[in-house]
Amino acid sequence: MTKNRVTLILLIVLLASSCSLSKANKGYRGAIVGNWILNDVTYKGNSGNFKSVLFNDVTDACFKGSQWFFRNSNSTGSYTINPGGECMEGTRNIRWSVNEKGDGVNQLQFKFIDEKRNDVSGGYGYRLDIVTLNEQQMTLQTNTSVEGEPITVVYNFSRSY
Incomplete structure (x- = not known):
């Protein structure tokens, strides 16, 4: 009976530790939490x-x-588009997390949700590589292509208090 109990406890500990976030992942999550302003979007790797x-x-x-x-607390958040020009202003709700890509790169990933936290994008979401992340700045990027040519979209944020 004691041997079975020890085996059960070890199995529970192993299961709990396999589901937990890595120390690095927790650090990225903690650093991202809060308010940010997207200062600009730039493009690298292609001219024009x-x-x-x-x-x-x-x-x-x-x-x-x-x-x-x-x-x-619940991995949700939002972004708000300001009014002006052709912009469809308003707040978009998101569910977010940090993904460990496996090659030393961590990614911010998110998908759209409604006010009741239900997925509204059919499971489809976005992943952006975390290039810089500290108390004041966050730089994210994603690789894509334009007319078959590779391009990197860079998002530069600053902390908003």
Whole structure:
């Protein structure tokens, strides 16, 4: 009976530790939590002027100055597009997490949810590589292509208090 109990306890500990976040992942999550402003969106790796629709939502110009909020307790948050021009203003709710890519790169991933925290995108979401993350700044990027040519979209945030 004692041997079975020890085996059961070891199995529970092993299961609990396999489901927990790594120390690095917890650090990234903790650093992301809070309020951010998306200062600008830039493009690397290709020349020319770009006008793109980001996250299947609005153009890159509409994202400039957008306010982002990341809550830790239930991994939800939002971003708010400011009014102006062709921008469809308003708040979009998200569920977010940090993904360990496995090659030393961590990613911020998110998908859209409604007010009741239900997925509204059919499980589809977005992943952005975390390039810089500290108390004041966050730089994210994602690789894509334009007319078959590779390009990197860079998102520069600053902490908002």
